[in-house]
């Protein structure tokens with residue numbers, strides 16, 4: 001039996017630095033669990049100052065990722081540079097060399113996961129991607145192993161730490177969007193391109209990965225409906241609170257009539273729901289299995305050490321197989337290769353849920369009946385209405401909560417309502433989840 005596992009790391013940024021620290025600080029417990037030592041053999045980064053800050057020796061640091069990928073002393077390659085290129089080439093080259101790979105790169109897996117999974121199967125080298133969803137939360141392992149006996153009925157996730165951090169600070173402290181985003185960037189939570197976080201692209205990447213392994217289907221990423229938080233205004237946060245709701249950026253996946261419902265958008269949730277209480281950089285994934293019922297996985301969704309925790313857990317898992325001379329025990333995409341089948345993603349038009357609508361309407365007699373008339377003709381029934389104060393002749397907000405309605409009808413109705421001469425601004429719409 002081997003006495004040690006050689007690690008090669010590409011990328012010494014936020015997460016890569018966390019991995020170096022964790023392998024050092026927790027070397028004792030890791031080797032006791034594994035029965036072998038995990039040794040950092042080489043670490044590549046374009047910027048030499050990062051290795052210096054981590055006090056890595058000259059033997060370990062390299063500028064060139066090929067020194068990691070082609071090194072015979074390296075058993076596992078960890079990719080932590082992010083982005084599509086050259087990360088994809090690095091991963092495919094490592095797999096071709098028969099080296100298992102660990103990555104946190106959800107953007108790459110969402111767009112090119114099938115190619116990477118196929119290479120993993122072809123070359124018999126596993127790919128660990130626990131850190132790609134939910135930072136330190138072990139949700140990938142839970143779906144692949146812990147709850148593998150279940151048909152998964154639905155997944156609701158707060159899986160972008162940056163936007164949850166921003167929404168929390170806007171809600172609790174009344175702070176401005178841009179100010180909180182700068183703070184999330186400084187804390188190392190945001191992506192290299194933070195529009196991925198605030199426009200919902202990052203949680204959609206993660207949802208593609210979750211839906212893939214939960215339902216055994218490749219997901220065509222552009223089919224996921226994606227809407228971010230950049231248009232959420234303080235007044236909608238206030239109205240949500242008044243109605244007993246909180247606004248969260250939610251990633252939702254459900255299996256419905258042979259189609260996958262997969263969507264990411266700001267969502268109003270009853271404030272007493274457990275998942276509505278998930279604040280700050282914390283993430284949560286609420287999964288409903290047919291045998292298990294609901295279960296919620298909660299923890300830090302971003303940051304150096306929580307994410308490093310997930311990366312190193314993959315290293316330990318793969319090392320266990322290496323030490324036993326085995327591989328391929330758990331299929332890389334959770335289902336055996338021939339047992340995965342392509343399911344289509346339900347178009348957003350077909351989705352049914354409740355809606356919050358904030359109309360900006362002139363305070364004239366009969367306005368509400370015009371709005372409710374159009375909603376009614378589109379099979380949208382109102383559950384409650386709020387209008388504070390009166391300002392005859394001026395524009396005032398009218399807030400409507402609906403019962404369950406079909407998105408296609410909602411879009412048609414709003415196009416008509418926004419064309420009325422008594423409506424002076426585009427209507428704000430937020431989808432609502434939770435029992436009526």
Ligand code: NDP
Pocket residue numbers: 010011012013014015016044045046047050063065080081082083086104105106107131132135188189190191192301302303304307
């Ligand atoms: P960073 O931008 O902090 O780090 C990336 C590092 O990789 C930088 O030091 C960069 O150097 C280096 N790099 C870029 N290209 C190369 C190359 N060709 N060869 C060697 N090094 C290179 O990113 P993070 O650590 O934040 O993220 C890494 C991955 O983890 C991403 O996929 C991200 O999405 C994911 N992730 C991040 C989380 C977080 O909390 N930050 C949480 C979960 C996942 P330089 O700066 O000089 O370009």
Ligand code: HSE
Pocket residue numbers: 132134135159160161162163189190191197202301302303
């Ligand atoms: N930018 C991501 C987030 C990092 O804020 O959740 C973790 O994947």
